Amino acid sequence: MEKTIKKIGVLGGSFNPPHNDHIRIAEYIRNRLDLDLFLIVPNALPPHKDTCHVEFSHRRRMLQILTENHSALQISDLEKDPNVPHYTIDLIDKIKSEYPQSTVFFCMGMDSLIYLDKWRNGLDITDKCNIVVIGRKGYSVDDSNPEVKDYLKTHAVYESDSTFSEKLNEKKGNCFLLKECFNDVSSSKIRQEFEEYYKTAEQHMDLAEYADKFPYSLTYLDRGIIEYIVKNSLYRKRES
The missing domain is CATH 1.10.10 (Arc Repressor Mutant, subunit A)
Structure with missing residues (x-):
């Protein structure tokens, strides 16, 4: 009998190129949150980056090389169309449509969270799913833009909070901040x-x-x- 997919982790990005810390972060979050499925979603046309000149097919192939010994991580082609920019808010809708009964955890680094208000409808992502934030060396929640600081007042759940484990069962509305910190790979x-x-x-x-x-x-x-x-x-x- 196939295992029910209750909790899904999602890590998106240009992966230009994909590096070892992408895998370390994905595996750490997958294990910490006991996720049933972890999707890595390469973006064919990132809306906020003009340095992604390597074709999607090459970046996807490199991800295959990187994940070949990590069977729990699955590469998704939901953002493979190179003709349109892809936004996280839309990606979440696609994943929820494909897995309507699952709880989705969108994963990002602290370096992304502090500017989340600059993403398209970035502060609305938790209206659809949960966010999981991993620490990045050189970045602190205190560095967040004012709008993000206000957002975190009502959405942040720190790993040290007594409600952390209970909140993981909620389908949306939370921004989980993990203690673990990874290198800021350039x-x-x-x-x-x-x-x-x-x-x-x-x-x-x-x-x-x-x-x-x-x-x-x-x-x-x-x-x-x-x-x-x-x-x-x-x-x-x-x-x-």
Whole structure:
């Protein structure tokens, strides 16, 4: 008999490129909240980013490489259309339509929460589901925009709160703030390392040479993803 999907975690983003902390965060939240399903949703056309020049198919393939040993994480193609911008508020509607009986937890980092009022209907997301916020080094809830601070007065549920476990059973209305803190990984710094490599490289390197060329990327990228990026010449500097 198939297990009932009661609780679903959702992590969206451009994943440009996907890195190890994406997986660490997803697995941590999945285990902490005892989720039945965790969806990773790459966005073909992020509305707030103009640096996502790598095709959706490449970013999805890199996610496949990254998650191949994480069977509990499932890649979703709900935002694969490259012709229209995709917004979280609409993504939640799609997921709730597909899983009408499930409780949805949309996951984000503290670096996103503090600017949530700048998202399209960002402060209305908890009218449809719950939000889960993971700590990011260098960011604090105290850094939130004024509108977000007001929002948190009525929606925040801290992990130390006595009502935390009880609130997890509610289908919407809560913004759960977890204590665990992860590194603020710079995707732009990763992309920059590859740009610099392409300026001087005459041929593709073998894996043994990566350590000197990609010191930051090797810290956060799966080696299979580094190989994929180099093989497909991703993150070359675009001609102006």
